Amino acid sequence: MSARHRSSDPPTLLVIAKEPVPGRVKTRLTPPYTPRQAAALAGAALADTLHTVLKAPARRRVLVLDGAAGPWLPPGIDIVPQEAGGLDERIAAAFAHCDRGPALLIGMDTPQLTAELIAGAAGDGPDAWFGPAADGGFWALGFADPARAGALVRGVPMSTDRTGAMQRRRLVEAGLSVIDLPVLRDVDTAADAAAVAACCLPGSRFAATLNSLAAAGW
Template sequence: MSAWPPATGPATLLVIAKEPVPGRVKTRLTPPYTHQEAATLAEAALADTLHTALKAPVRRRVLVLDGAPGPWLPPGFDIVSQSAGGLDERIAAAFGHCDRGPALLVGMDTPQLTTELFAGVGRDGHDAWFGPAADGGFWALG
């Protein structure tokens, strides 16, 4: 388990992400963007999400990664590989890396993420948590 930042809450925070490789991320943005421009955007979004996650009052931070870590990864995360399968199977396997207590999973591109959103995770008495997205999907599951 990572020693920094210190554990301050009961929850594990999972960030599910792809390595920002041109042609593998943000492909819906091409065109009008090039694959390199789309990957640069994905890397910036991932870095922002990870830096916000560092400030979250959680016990453990886990990056569930498809690919290899890069210079965008700050210290303070345990790294596990994503499992094979569809998104549902990869999410279920990600939660399998939580050894105890509540857990919250967020995606790599979560610009609305703030430390205040984590304040009640694991402390609010709820058994589940869902962060709905405007497009009908979700940005967080707990």
């Protein structure tokens, strides 16, 4: 049976994230920002991402979280804990929470993401979706049949400038038809933060947080 799905099948949307605790998130933002400021930016990026997910069509919306929920969590999002292991193991395990239908996983580092982009990603036809990141990683990964995710994600080296290329090659070599999503820039460094904030929608929590830090002299 084909893994393709109908456009009428809304996806399960998965957001994989860390609790924005100072010293545990966005450590490459320090310096110039303090660990508390970096965590504030991470929390704002996560809140923007979750509110965007709420605006996109979905069968279910799930936050796959390392840590505990905080005030940045809006209602309407289910929470499941991340599994132990490397990032490849944690991504693979996230898809195991999808009981049926297509699933799209995104990270917390692209607050410029729009609901329209998510909706377009879950269109009719392909076996997989792949969202490349400007740093060589990926910001989104989706499967029409999420049961295939484990074998296709586990073992891919993460956090390198070739991670995205290796992950996409896995999909193609498995015979999956792949839709490529637009390249987005992750927030990792202060330069990334400034560039991403400029692309965020009006009312973005991330841009407002960054602007408040700039106004304070940071």
